[in-house]
Amino acid sequence: MKITKIHITLFCLSVLVLSSCNQKKEQKVEGTNTTVFQPETGIDLLDLQAKNKLGKDTIITIINDPVYHKTKKYQAVNALNVLKKEIDLSKIDIKNTKIVFECIDGYKPEMPLELFLNTKPFLAFKDIEAPKGSNWEKIIKDGNEMNADPFYLVYESVSEKDIRYKWPYNLIKIHLKPSNESTKELFPSDNKELEIGYNLFQKQCITCHSINGIGGTMGPELNYPKSITEYWIEKELVDYIVDPASFRNKVKMPTLGITKQQSQEIVDYLKYMSKKKIEVRK
Template sequence: MKLKTLKTVKIKFLISCFSIFSFLSCNQQREQKIEQSVNVQPEIALDLVDLQSKNKLGKDTVVTIAKDPVYHKTKKYHAANALLLLKNEIDLSKVDIKNTLIVFECIDGYKPEMSLELFLKTNPFLAFKDVDAPKGSNWEKIIKNGNEMNADPFYLVYTSAPTKNQEYKWPYNVIKFHFESKNKNIEALQPKDDEKALKGFALFQKQCITCHAINGIGGEMGPELNYPKSVTEYWKETELVDYIVDPASFRNKVKMPTLGITKQESKEIVDYLKYMSKNKKI
């Protein structure tokens, strides 16, 4: 009887230890999951039109822009300080600033982007009215490639940024700010095993992705270039190369600007598009 009792006690002890171990292990797993969920940064977006409707843009300030890159002359605007707006709406201490892009979403699908770190070092303003606009209008007309338009609802301007430096973006018709990881597009769109296509990818990132998407990633002002059919599957390659160099030679009042891309660079972009035609995913 004593032997049976001892065995029973040992078994109960082992079961108890196993239960405690299981409980601690489960708790550790839960804690890890909670910690991971806290460390995952959700996508951040600011709806500028909504903020304006709630009078949350900030103080109305008149700013002067010398050599405005859109109007090509000195301009004055009613504007809100874009840095103060960001700091009021977002806790930047929780953002990995060095590895984040700020993306400017426009009405027509144009999505230029720049380094958030660079943006925070500039003096950006969100212009919402042109001081020189004709009576009854918020903006002086913009004439671009024979097309007439205005900057409504917002035009992003800087009082101390070089107008010819392409790292600084001056989009108009802006409706939202988005924060995205710098690695997001690279992980999804960068060729993994083709040095030739890599050159075209670098050019595409610099010149094309603000207007065009590949596999659903990129701007929406121009057509998606890879899905469901790649542009390389229905354009003649030689004509596609020439079109990228000089769009206006193919279409009257074309929206796509002449970007200063050389024929060799255009061929490299087309090589990248051909590579991606074999890597469709959406």
């Protein structure tokens, strides 16, 4: 076929049109506020401390400290400054993101990132009034002795009675994750009657226990390889969740303050999840 000037002109025009369309598409994506959330590997607080990257420290006073149950003074660094320095929050969908605190003992409390950003949080690393030769006064809880080391998250302007805020000690890492992270895997979408148990598990249990590897590791995994409902007598499991101390001396599991009916709702949900096991990666 003979190539004419008309063919060349048409080809050039088509290239220009395609190029223009692609540029417009790229500009449209760049101009939106929607961000694709990429799970963070976490902020390693011990690593930052070793590299002297936590920032300037200060002395803060906490009235009615919820862990020590008295007024305490700590040497601490501004937690917001640490977070903003390590993670570019302009690329995060703040309203749909949660902040998860990872502790040495496996405890993983979480709260909305937006709520956290509207407070004055500090990472305490030394108890000013600790006994000589120690960084921390011992924590006594339910007959168990614990240590707040290496970090304890505290707030200057938050009431210790406001349960929306988390005060984790033994803190070592901070993660930002999608707010609905566990919904897809753990929500009983095909059985609405179990939503009550699911919601109770999310509120009362997931910070310490995991299902299919999702949740805390302070307590045992509850679903894999065997569900707890497969080796506990159901009635006793319900009673144990209500009052753990009636089963074990110096038990680490706290009294949750829930009713027997609520405990049964949790157990029914766990029985449902026992049919939806997913192998947990080691």
